Amino acid sequence: MKLEDLAVDAIKAEWLDLEVYADESKRFQNAVADGESISEAFMRFGEEEKVHLAALQDVFPAAAKKVKAPGARPRHESLRDALKEHIERELGSVRRYEEMLTSKLSPLDSLLVKGILSDEKEHLRMLLYYLKSEF
Numbered sequence: 001m002k003l004e005d006l007a008v009d010a011i012k013a014e015w016l017d018l019e020v021y022a023d024e025s026k027r028f029q030n031a032v033a034d035g036e037s038i039s040e041a042f043m044r045f046g047e048e049e050k051v052h053l054a055a056l057q058d059v060f061p062a063a064a065k066k067v068k069a070p071g072a073r074p075r076h077e078s079l080r081d082a083l084k085e086h087i088e089r090e091l092g093s094v095r096r097y098e099e100m101l102t103s104k105l106s107p108l109d110s111l112l113v114k115g116i117l118s119d120e121k122e123h124l125r126m127l128l129y130y131l132k133s134e135f
Contacts, residue, residue: 003103007056007063010096014053016070017089021046028079033133038079041130045123052116059109083131090124 001009025042032038057064076082097117101110 001099003100003105004060004063006096006100006103007060008066010093010100011053011056011060011064011067012070013089013093013096014049014056015067016073017093018046018049018053019070020073020086021049023073023075024082028082031079031135033130033135038130038135041126045126048119048123052119055112055116059112079135080131083127087124087127087131090120090127093120094124 021042025039025046028042029037029039074085076085094117097113097120100113101117105113
C-alpha cells in the first residue's frame, strides 16, 4: 500500500479511536481490573490517540485533507465486547505502522511513527491484560 494511503487509514483510525475511547471511558467508568481503573486507561489511550492524530496530520497534510470526521462509532453493551473490538483495532494499527516503517520516511518521521507504534503496542498489551482479567 502507498504511504499516503497508509497515512489516510492511520488518521481515520486514530480519530475514530480517540472518540471511542472517550465514550467508553464514561460508559465503563466502574470497570476495574486487578485494582486498576479501565476507564482511566481508556481516557489515557484516548489522549494518546489525540496526540497521534495531531502528529499524523502535521506530517501527512495531504492525507489529512482527504479524511472526514468519523461516522457512526461502534457501541458495545459489554466491556468484554468493547475490549475485543479495541484489540482488533490496535492490531490493525500495529500492522499499519509497521508497514509505514517499510516506506521511505525521513529520519524524523520514522522516529515519530516508531513512537506511535510503541504506544499502540502498549495499548494492545493492556487491552489483552484486561480481557484476561476478572473485571
